[in-house]
């Protein structure tokens with residue numbers, strides 16, 4: 001249709017002009033470290049495969065065996081016929097790792113957040129959200145009729161001020177935050193937020209997509225630095241350190257029972273394929289039996305940050321903010337010339353003026369390559385990291 005095509009073409013032209021058009025590049029991951037794209041083999045610092053488990057023989061064997069026995073797809077929603085026993089085994093394993101009573105597995109992390117938040121917060125309720133929370137936490141909040149208030153990034157005092165001012169006007173309150181911020185690599189102050197929420201009868205939910213398997217001996221960011229925070233809603237994904245696909249929530253038994261009967265993205269979406277559950281169980285076996293492995297990505301990130309004189313890394317993610325999208329793209333291109341894949345992250349994924357290189361370290365990155373990468377980064381014109389104050393607005397498309 002003419003008007004539809006005109007609309008799309010004009011939008012694309014605007015994005016091109018601002019260097020904000022995204023492109024899907026064909027990428028073949030060979031082994032959990034190297035990627036072939038555009039005919040070039042690059043060492044990737046852009047995968048969230050923190051423990052290199054996507055290609056681990058034990059996970060492949062578990063998934064292959066489950067496909068052989070149970071087929072490729074789940075066939076229907078979990079509420080109909082897609083509720084394979086492997087999903088229950090995986091839920092028990094996740095709950096044990098997270099020291100929760102129960103768990104619910106979703107089709108993906110995005111689906112989990114889009115289902116959990118509107119199930120728990122409705123009209124007359126309040127959602128508090130960190131300004132830098134992941135897009136799918138925002139999506140969950142946008143799907144709820146609750147009033148949403150934004151608190152400044154990791155600012156417990158600001159969250160407290162908002163609760164002190166407004167908590168009494170609402171029936172229930174839900175505070176949502178990333179556990180590890182995916183584009184900044186910093187950790188949420190979960191212990192302080194847990195105490196704050198307890199004192200205002202607010203429910204704390206953390207999205208630990210980037211914490212599971214790599215922080216707190218693999219238990220996640222609620223267990224960082226050897227202590228545990230009071231986080232009654234621990235959400236996460238199976239697509240990063242776990243090496244597969246799927247999402248989950250760990251919580252008390254009544255909360256999980258409610259989610260399983262009410263969350264729309266669980267009910268009206270096909271169940272996670274049994275092979276993904278089998279692979280995730282194999283990944284949890286590795287994580288639980290090898291705490292040294294879970295510590296390695298953070299050690300690598302810290303070694304890289306130390307070489308460049310950056311602040312100590314708190315997670316395997318290290319950002320270098322360069323400012324404008326064009327500069328980030330150019331820096332990424334320069335690193336690719338030297339054999340490194342480091343994605344340029346641009347608005348709206350990050351606030352305007354804070355386009356960046358995002359480095360994600362994995363357990364198997366060779367130390368000498370990390371040293372070579374640090375030298376390549378030091379040589380970049382863009383490497384004058386000046387942090388600009390982020391804009392305070394939700395991500396949009």
Ligand SMILES: Cc1ncc(COP(=O)(O)O)c(C=O)c1O
Pocket residue numbers: 108109110111134136178182207209210237238239245246247
């Ligand atoms: C913080 C965070 N939450 C949720 C998700 C979504 O998880 P999934 O890829 O399983 O949909 C991601 C990334 O993809 C993420 O970075």
